[in-house]
Structures are given as structure tokens and as C-alpha cells.
Amino acid sequence: EVQLLESGGGLVQPGESLRLSCAASGFTFSSYAMSWVRQAPGRGLEWVSTISSSGGDTYYADSVKGRFTISRDNSKSTLYLHMNGLRAEDTAVYHCAKDEPVVTATPWDYWGQGTLVTVSS
Amino acid sequence: DIVMTQTPLSLSVTPGQPASISCKSSQSLLHSDGKTYLYWFLQKPGQSPQLLMYEVSNRFSGVPDRFSGSGSGTDFTLKISRVEAEDVGVYYCMQSLQFRTFGQGTKVEIK
Numbered sequence: 620e621v622q623l624l625e626s627g628g629g630l631v632q633p634g635e636s637l638r639l640s641c642a643a644s645g646f647t648f649s650s651y652a653m654s655w656v657r658q659a660p661g662r663g664l665e666w667v668s669t670i671s672s673s674g675g676d677t678y679y680a681d682s683v684k685g686r687f688t689i690s691r692d693n694s695k696s697t698l699y700l701h702m703n704g705l706r707a708e709d710t711a712v713y714h715c716a717k718d719e720p721v722v723t724a725t726p727w728d729y730w731g732q733g734t735l736v737t738v739s740s
Numbered sequence: 741d742i743v744m745t746q747t748p749l750s751l752s753v754t755p756g757q758p759a760s761i762s763c764k765s766s767q768s769l770l771h772s773d774g775k776t777y778l779y780w781f782l783q784k785p786g787q788s789p790q791l792l793m794y795e796v797s798n799r800f801s802g803v804p805d806r807f808s809g810s811g812s813g814t815d816f817t818l819k820i821s822r823v824e825a826e827d828v829g830v831y832y833c834m835q836s837l838q839f840r841t842f843g844q845g846t847k848v849e850i851k
Contacts, residue, residue: 664789
């Protein structure tokens with residue numbers, strides 16, 4: 620059974636940092652690009668960042684570029700999102716999701732339940 | 741950046757009746773590999789998004805056949821042939837041709 624379990628969310632003050640983790644199981648983690656998608660309270664889905672299967676390529680939304688860093692540890696089947704300089708507008712539930720596969724398979728078929736990040740003084 | 745525009749933003753449907761959601765992209769989603777990178781998701785109340793359709797018209801495993809996707813280039817449509825109570829939620833289209841972008845979402849409720 621595929622599982623994506625996010626952790627690391629919490630309440631932080633503006634300007635502080637946080638690291639989110641997404642522990643994956645039930646599939647060959649190293650064969651998929653992975654993404655973070657967030658959802659602010661009462662709002663729609665917003666793509667945040669994507670990392671290639673090897674970790675060699677990373678992509679960011681303009682809203683987080685220069686502040687957030689995505690990374691992965693394929694030996695631990697874990698995805699990370701390092702968030703620096705947090706702002707009130709970063710308050711959201713952050714989901715990790717299976718993105719594009721290296722070989723033929725269904726992309727975007729599993730999402731984690733999400734972890735809540737609240738940025739407030 | 742590719743902008744995704746969904747219409748309508750909300751829909752109230754009588755059970756058993758059809759429903760249709762439009763998604764337009766600001767540029768063609770057709771890749772040189774021949775695939776069109778357009779997805780549809782449903783986020784049911786209190787849940788994470790779930791995949792309905794990938795690459796325009798491929799129904800994900802377990803998705804009822806009352807759901808269908810169509811379109812090409814920049815214009816896409818998700819159709820529900822006969823809406824059921826379990827179909828309520830917010831529907832999103834997403835492109836992955838260039839980074840990823842979601843539509844604003846379409847809230848579907850039952851009359």
C-alpha cells in the first residue's frame with residue numbers, strides 16, 4: 620500500500636524556519652519525481668516545488684523561490700522541504716505527492732494527508 | 741507561466757443529472773512527446789486531493805466510468821454523466837507541461 624506521511628508542521632513566527640518531511644512507502648521512491656503542494660485555509664491548491672527522481676533538478680513557484688529548498692534522500696525514501704524566512708502568507712496545509720515517474724506509470728496518483736504550517740506572531 | 745482557468749467556479753447539480761467543468765490553459769499543453777499534460781483532481785470535504793484523470797482522458801484506477809475527460813491543446817472538459825452524492829467536493833485541473841499550475845477549483849454540490 621502506498622503511503623505518504625508528512626510531518627514537521629507547526630506554529631512559527633514570521634521570519635523563522637521549518638523543515639517538513641514526507642516519508643514514502645509502498646512504491647519505488649527513487650523512480651518518481653516528487654512535489655509539494657499547499658493549500659491555504661479556505662483557498663485552492665498551489666504548487667510549491669518539484670524535485671526530479673534523482674534529486675538533480677529542482678523547481679519552485681515564484682512565491683517561494685529563494686526561501687524554500689526541496690530535497691530528497693532516496694536511501695530513506697524521504698522528501699523534504701526546508702522553509703526559511705516564513706511569512707504569514709505561507710500558512711497552509713502542505714501536501715507531498717507522487718509526481719512524474721521515470722518509467723511508464725500513473726503520475727500524481729497518491730497524495731499525503733498534509734501537515735499544517737501556521738506562521739503568526 | 742501557464743495560467744489555468746476553470747469555469748464555472750461553482751455548480752449545483754441534481755442527482756442523476758450531468759455536469760461539466762471547463763478548464764482552459766494559457767498555452768497548449770501538448771508536449772513534443774505526444775502527450776498532453778492535463779490532470780483532473782477531486783478534493784472531497786476534509787480529504788486530500790485524489791486523481792481522477794491523467795493526460796486528459798485516462799481514467800485513474802477505481803474512478804467510476806461516469807467520469808470522462810476530453811479536450812486538446814488549450815481547452816479541456818471534465819464531464820460527469822450522472823452526478824451522485826459522493827461526487828461533491830472541489831474539482832481542480834492541473835497542468836504539468838511547464839512546472840505545475842492548478843486551476844482555481846470548481847465546487848460541486850448537490851441540489
